[in-house]
Amino acid sequence: MADSIVGLSPAERHRVVADDFAAQIAAVSDWDAASPVDGWVARDVVAHLVEWFPGFLAGGGVELPAGPPVADDPSAAWKAHAAAVQALLDGPSADDTFTHPMAGEHRLADAIDQFYTADVYMHTWDLATSAGHAPALDPAFAEYLRSGMVGIEEMLRSSGQYGPAVPVADDADPVARLVGFIGRDPQWSPPSPS
Numbered sequence: 305m306a307d308s309i310v311g312l313s314p315a316e317r318h319r320v321v322a323d324d325f326a327a328q329i330a331a332v333s334d335w336d337a338a339s340p341v342d343g344w345v346a347r348d349v350v351a352h353l354v355e356w357f358p359g360f361l362a363g364g365g366v367e368l369p370a371g372p373p374v375a376d377d378p379s380a381a382w383k384a385h386a387a388a389v390q391a392l393l394d395g396p397s398a399d400d401t402f403t404h405p406m407a408g409e410h411r412l413a414d415a416i417d418q419f420y421t422a423d424v425y426m427h428t429w430d431l432a433t434s435a436g437h438a439p440a441l442d443p444a445f446a447e448y449l450r451s452g453m454v455g456i457e458e459m460l461r462s463s464g465q466y467g468p469a470v471p472v473a474d475d476a477d478p479v480a481r482l483v484g485f486i487g488r489d490p491q492w493s494p495p496s497p498s
Contacts, residue, residue, distance in 0.1 A: 308442050308444035308445060309321065309442050309444075309445050310442070310444050310445050310448050313413075314393055314398070314413040314414060314416060314417035314421065315390070315393035315394050315398065315413065317417060317421055318386075318389060318390060318393050318416065318417070318420075318421045318424075319390060321421050321424050321425045321428070322386040322389070322390065322421075322424060324425075324428055324439070324440075324441075325353075325382065325386070325424050325427070325428045325431065326379075326382055326383065326386065328428055328431045328432045328435065328437070328439060329350065329378060329379050329382050329431065330379065331432070331435050331437055332346050332378070332431065332434070332435045333435065334346065334435075335347040335378060337434050337435065337494055338434065338494055338495055339430050339431070339433070339434035340429075340430050340433050340434065340488045340489065340492045341430055341488075342467075344430075345434070346378075346431060346434040346435065347374060347375070347378055349427050349430050349431045349434065350374050350378040350381065350382055350431070351374040351375075351378075351381075352427065353382075353385070353420075353423065353424055353427055354371070354374050354381050354382065354385045355374070357385075357389070357420050358370075360404070360407075360419065360420070363404050363405055363406070363407075364402045364403055364404040364407075364412075364415070365403075366392070366397070366402065366412065368385070368388045368389070368392075369384075369388050371383075371384025371385050371388065372384060389416060389420070392412065392413075392416065393413055393416060397412055398411075398412055398413040399411055399412070399413065400412045402415045407419060422449055425441065425442075425445060425446075425449070426449070426482070426483075426486060428441060429441060429479065429483055429488070430488070433492060433493070433494075434494060435494075436493070436494050441479050443477060443478040443479055444478070446478040446479045446481070446482040447478040447481070447482070449482055450478070450481055450482040450485050453485065453486075454485075457469075457485075466485075466486045466487045467486075467487030468487055469484055469485050469486075469487060470483075470484040470487060470488060470489045470490070471484065472484040472490055476490065
């Protein structure tokens with residue numbers, strides 16, 4: 305990413321982040337490869353994003369059309385899912401009020417941006433790292449996300465969404481600092497084939 309995505313609109317940011325995730329999907333050669341998320345393989349990273357978000361939206365009365373199963377074709381599943389989310393962000397309902405029983409009340413575009421696009425961005429690191437690649441993630445957005453989560457760290461950890469923070473060097477780059485904050489080891493690499 306040449307320029308920071310921090311200043312983009314929710315629709316523009318999702319387009320960039322979803323396209324970057326799609327590029328990582330295209331680079332995966334082994335969908336059963338271990339990932340930095342304990343107990344997950346590469347396919348599980350895609351399945352997580354495709355499967356949790358429709359339920360979240362449904363909790364606020366917004367339906368996403370079903371796409372192909374991740375188990376059959378992770379790439380096709382992602383393309384259909386990302387296109388459906390982008391259609392919400394580009395469409396007239398983006399400015400509607402979205403009320404969710406757990407997440408509260410937000411403009412729909414802001415709810416997607418805060419709860420979902422940020423998750424795609426963070427899981428891009430997981431998928432790329434699983435495939436042995438170093439993703440070119442926007443460091444300014446990494447710092448933006450991490451600084452926004454620091455104040456609610458106790459709530460995030462108690463929710464089970466993130467594991468214990470992994471210590472990183474004081475001079476670590478913003479992406480490594482975010483990755484460590486959310487409970488990943490920035491030095492993780494795929495196990496060597498035996």
